[in-house]
Amino acid sequence: MAIDSGDADAPDAAPAPARSVEGHDPPERGEPEHGHPADAPIPRGQQIAEHVRYRETVEASYQSAEARDAWAAAAPALRAEWEAHKQRYPDREHAPSTTLPDGGWVGDGNRRLSPEQNAEAAKCAADLRDEAIERIGPAMERVEAADPGRRLAGQEHMLKGEDRLKEKMADELRAPGVTVRHALDKIADGVRFTLEYQAEDYAEGVLADVGRITAEGFQLIKLKNLWHAEQYKGVNSQWRVPETGTRCEVQFHTAESLEAKELTHEAYERIRGGTSSPAEDSELEDFQRRANGLLVIPPGTDRIRDFPE
Amino acid sequence: MADKIAYYAMIDEDSSRDQPRTVLRRIESAQGRADELFSRDLEWEASPLLHRAEHGDISNDFVEIAEAEAEQIVARIRASAADEQ
Numbered sequence: 001m002a003i004d005s006g007d008a009d010a011p012d013a014a015p016a017p018a019r020s021v022e023g024h025d026p027p028e029r030g031e032p033e034h035g036h037p038a039d040a041p042i043p044r045g046q047q048i049a050e051h052v053r054y055r056e057t058v059e060a061s062y063q064s065a066e067a068r069d070a071w072a073a074a075a076p077a078l079r080a081e082w083e084a085h086k087q088r089y090p091d092r093e094h095a096p097s098t099t100l101p102d103g104g105w106v107g108d109g110n111r112r113l114s115p116e117q118n119a120e121a122a123k124c125a126a127d128l129r130d131e132a133i134e135r136i137g138p139a140m141e142r143v144e145a146a147d148p149g150r151r152l153a154g155q156e157h158m159l160k161g162e163d164r165l166k167e168k169m170a171d172e173l174r175a176p177g178v179t180v181r182h183a184l185d186k187i188a189d190g191v192r193f194t195l196e197y198q199a200e201d202y203a204e205g206v207l208a209d210v211g212r213i214t215a216e217g218f219q220l221i222k223l224k225n226l227w228h229a230e231q232y233k234g235v236n237s238q239w240r241v242p243e244t245g246t247r248c249e250v251q252f253h254t255a256e257s258l259e260a261k262e263l264t265h266e267a268y269e270r271i272r273g274g275t276s277s278p279a280e281d282s283e284l285e286d287f288q289r290r291a292n293g294l295l296v297i298p299p300g301t302d303r304i305r306d307f308p309e
Numbered sequence: 310m311a312d313k314i315a316y317y318a319m320i321d322e323d324s325s326r327d328q329p330r331t332v333l334r335r336i337e338s339a340q341g342r343a344d345e346l347f348s349r350d351l352e353w354e355a356s357p358l359l360h361r362a363e364h365g366d367i368s369n370d371f372v373e374i375a376e377a378e379a380e381q382i383v384a385r386i387r388a389s390a391a392d393e394q
Contacts, residue, residue: 004310171357175319175331176349176386186321189380221322224367232365242321252366261365268364278341285342288364 030148052308060299067296069072071256074101074294089280097163124184125162132191140193153196160190177256187237188247199254206252227297231288233257264288314339316379317371332379333359
C-alpha cells in the first residue's frame with residue numbers, strides 16, 4: 001500500500017536520535033531531528049517509533065503533492081474530452097416525471113410507483129427534509145467545525161431530489177421480496193454529506209471523523225473503502241439516527257477524488273439512465289475508468305477498514 | 310462475438326451470501342453491455358443496481374458467482390413465489 005516507504009523505514013535502519021513529529025517544522029528529509037534537552041533521554045523504542053512516523057509523514061506529503069500535480073495536469077484534458085463526447089453524443093431529452101391521476105408516479109426510464117408507493121415515498125422525502133434540517137445537518141456542521149483542515153463539500157446537495165429518491169425506490173422494488181419500507185430504508189443517500197480532505201491528511205482525518213460522527217450519536221451501518229474500485233474512488237458510509245431510524249450517507253473524499261467523481265458524474269448518469277447506445281456506453285465506461293485511474297491512493301488508506309468487515 | 314455472461318449474487322441487509330436477495334447478470338456482446346436482474350415478476354429485466362454499486366452506492370453488495378449457483382438462486386426464488394401463491 002501507499003504508506004509503505006521501503007526498507008529504509010524499517011526500525012532496524014532508523015537512526016537513534018529521532019524525536020517528535022508533532023511540530024510541523026521537520027528537519028531535512030531523512031535527517032533525524034536534534035536539539036532536545038540532554039537531560040531528558042528518550043527511550044530507544046520511542047525514538048524509532050517517532051522516526052518511523054516522521055518518515056511516513058514526509059513520504060505522505062511527497063506522495064500527496066505528486067498526486068495533486070498528476071491530477072491537475074490531467075484534469076483539463078479530461079474536461080475537454082468530456083465536452084467533445086457531449087458534442088458527439090448529444091444528451092437525449094429526459095421525459096419529466098409525472099404524478100398520475102390515480103396518485104401513481106412515472107419517472108425517467110418508465111420507472112413506476114403505485115399510488116400507495118408514491119405516497120409513502122413522498123412522505124419519506126418530507127420527513128428526510130425535516131430531519132436533515134433539524135438534526136443531521138447541524139450535527140455534521142459540528143463535526144466539520146472540529147477540524148479546520150477539511151470541509152463539508154456540496155452542502156447544497158444535502159437532500160436527494162424527490163424524483164431521484166422515487167427512481168431509486170422503483171429500482172430497488174424490482175428485486176424479489178423487497179417491500180416499500182425496505183426499499184426506503186435501503187436508500188441512505190436521501191440525506192448525504194461529503195467531507196473533503198487534503199490527501200496527506202486523508203486517512204487520519206477519515207478515521208477521526210468516523211469517531212466524531214459516532215460521538216454525535218449516529219450508528220454506523222456500513223462503511224466501504226472503495227479506493228481500489230475501478231470507476232469510483234473514495235470511502236462511503238451509511239449511518240442511522242437511532243431515535244428515528246433515519247439513514248444518511250457520508251462520503252469521504254480527497255479534493256482530487258471528489259473532482260473525479262464530479263467530472264464523471266454525467267457519464268455515470270447517462271449509463272444509469274439506460275438510454276445511451278452500446279457504443280456510447282463503452283466510451284463512457286472507458287472515460288470513467290481512465291479518470292479514476294489517474295487518482296493516487298492517499299497514504300495510509302489501507303487502515304480504513306470496511307464495516308462490517 | 311459470442312455473448313459473455315457474468316452472474317452476481319445481490320446481497321442486502323436482509324439477505325446473505327447463502328441466501329442472496331436475487332441474481333444480476335451482465336451480458337457483453339457485440340452490441341454492447343446489458344445488466345439484468347431476476348425480478349419480482351420472475352423475469353430478467355434491465356437494472357441499474359450493479360452499475361450504481363460500481364459507482365459508490367453501497368446499499369447492495371454484489372458477488373460474482375458461477376452460472377450453476379445463479380441457476381440455483383433463480384430456482385429458489387421461483388419456488389418461493391410458487392409457495393406464496
